Amino acid sequence: MNDSTVQILDHRTPEERGREFLPGMGRPWLLPLYDAFTRFSRVRPLHDRAAALADVRPGESVLDLGCGTANLSLAVLRAQPAARVTGLDPDAAALRIAARKATRRRVPLTLVQGFADRLPVDDGSLDHVVSALALHHVPDDARVRFAHEAFRALRPGGRVTIVDFGSADGSAGEHGHQHGRGRGPRRGPGSTGAYGRVRGHGRGHAAVADNPHTARNLEGGLLRLLADAGFADAREEAHVEHRYGPITFVQATRR
Numbered sequence: 001m002n003d004s005t006v007q008i009l010d011h012r013t014p015e016e017r018g019r020e021f022l023p024g025m026g027r028p029w030l031l032p033l034y035d036a037f038t039r040f041s042r043v044r045p046l047h048d049r050a051a052a053l054a055d056v057r058p059g060e061s062v063l064d065l066g067c068g069t070a071n072l073s074l075a076v077l078r079a080q081p082a083a084r085v086t087g088l089d090p091d092a093a094a095l096r097i098a099a100r101k102a103t104r105r106r107v108p109l110t111l112v113q114g115f116a117d118r119l120p121v122d123d124g125s126l127d128h129v130v131s132a133l134a135l136h137h138v139p140d141d142a143r144v145r146f147a148h149e150a151f152r153a154l155r156p157g158g159r160v161t162i163v164d165f166g167s168a169d170g171s172a173g174e175h176g177h178q179h180g181r182g183r184g185p186r187r188g189p190g191s192t193g194a195y196g197r198v199r200g201h202g203r204g205h206a207a208v209a210d211n212p213h214t215a216r217n218l219e220g221g222l223l224r225l226l227a228d229a230g231f232a233d234a235r236e237e238a239h240v241e242h243r244y245g246p247i248t249f250v251q252a253t254r255r
């Protein structure tokens with residue numbers, strides 16, 4: 001592989017080929033709008049912040065779970081051009097967009113079509129698992145398996161860094177939103193509106209709490225998910241009040 005090789009691999013078993021998943025914008029046909037939407041809706045700073053938090057060193061291996069069009073993968077590579085990044089996602093169309101973006105930027109990126117509950121790597125082979133706005137797309141049982149898979153795949157001292165809708169305590173849903181502008185229902189990347197559940201006027205917190213996908217991440221949901229998989233020090237490193245709702249940055253180390 002040369003310095004800027006971009007490749008897409010298919011890691012799915014025959015059984016996984018027909019498996020359903022919730023795509024980035026909630027509907028497959030909305031995918032072409034995904035990146036424009038992330039720019040417009042100020043989602044990108046979340047990727048840069050997660051990449052900074054991950055603090056990847058030269059030569060370290062990184063798996064981006066639910067990479068979609070590779071926004072977090074590319075943020076990691078911007079922060080650390082010598083990282084070895086693999087993006088994993090079941091959505092072939094999103095991976096093709098990711099590959100085009102990486103090729104245009106002349107950065108090396110391996111993209112793997114597959115699911116969160118079966119990571120395409122050997123035991124203890126990763127330095128980092130990262131993920132942005134993806135875990136709320138993953139069904140309950142697969143999320144649990146993902147957390148165990150992340151623990152298996154990381155070397156001792158390796159870190160998992162997750163940014164997603166959620167909160168570490170019970171505060172979400174109790175504040176008013178700070179950035180909503182009251183223009184009615186929203187659809188967007190990872191937004192609750194992607195599922196057609198946002199009824200209110202920029203009521204990000206309430207929408208996140210009302211939506212069964214994102215509600216699982218509230219009140220320490222992501223921290224419990226990681227702790228139950230064996231991560232000893234799962235903690236919230238940062239919290240942002242985004243126009244779409246509360247965003248939590250969670251990190252844990254594999255001891």
Ligand SMILES: C[S@@+](CC[C@H](N)C(=O)[O-])C[C@H]1O[C@@H](n2cnc3c(N)ncnc32)[C@H](O)[C@@H]1O
Binds near residue numbers: 066070137
């Ligand atoms: C809102 S998008 C986030 C994409 C990207 N991480 C970003 O921040 O721009 C959620 C992604 O999760 C992926 N996804 C859905 N179900 C999944 C699963 N079971 N395993 C892995 N990824 C999944 C979707 O295909 C989609 O690309």
